Amino acid sequence: MAEPRIVDLTAIEPVACPCGLARRAFGDFPEFPGTVHLTEIESTARAHSHSDHTEIYVILACGPDAAIELDGVRTPVTPMTAIAIPPGVVHRAIGKMQTLIICHPEFDPRDERLVDC
Template sequence: MPDQGPAIVDLTALPGVACPCGIARRAFHDRGEFPGTVHLTKIDRSARTHYHTEHTEVYVVLECDDDAAIELDGRLHPVRPKTSILIPPGTRHRAVGCMEVVIVCLPDFDPADEHFD
């Protein structure tokens, strides 16, 4: 796909899609010049542990509960607003507590690459 030039997207205006974490709003999946997607995700307390075999994700915490954490391979790590987390393929992960995050996913997000034990 050829370059399409700059793009500005209001993430809050995108349709929400259910995911293992809560509700995601995904942008740039249709942009050939960008090899990934950007998600605005509202995470709730029902987030499920999962992993990806192909995707690398970077979470940027925008807001979160005071006791929020990210679980990486069974280990809890406290988070707060402006925390960023790199999650390589194969890392079992889930958010613990309510939070809103921006996720940069490389390559383009594919729901077939969400795996559960």
């Protein structure tokens, strides 16, 4: 039987991503078929999509003009907004924000497709 695991997301070394900096957890936890990312989104976030991944964005903190863009449609967001993004949807966060992203299946950078706006 698997043991529970506790992770301090802030202790994970961040990696660059199209959104900013991501701290990814549970990629090595076979009992969970995905990953959890604490992501600091920068104002330079790039539009992208995924062929296989579904992502759930939970906005933890953001500025008053923050938004999410999904297939070209911009929607304002506030802290504690959750967004489900299925595969194939071109998306990007607009404005600086901190998000918790749940990715299913486990994140694979080869599944990320940058899109020119």
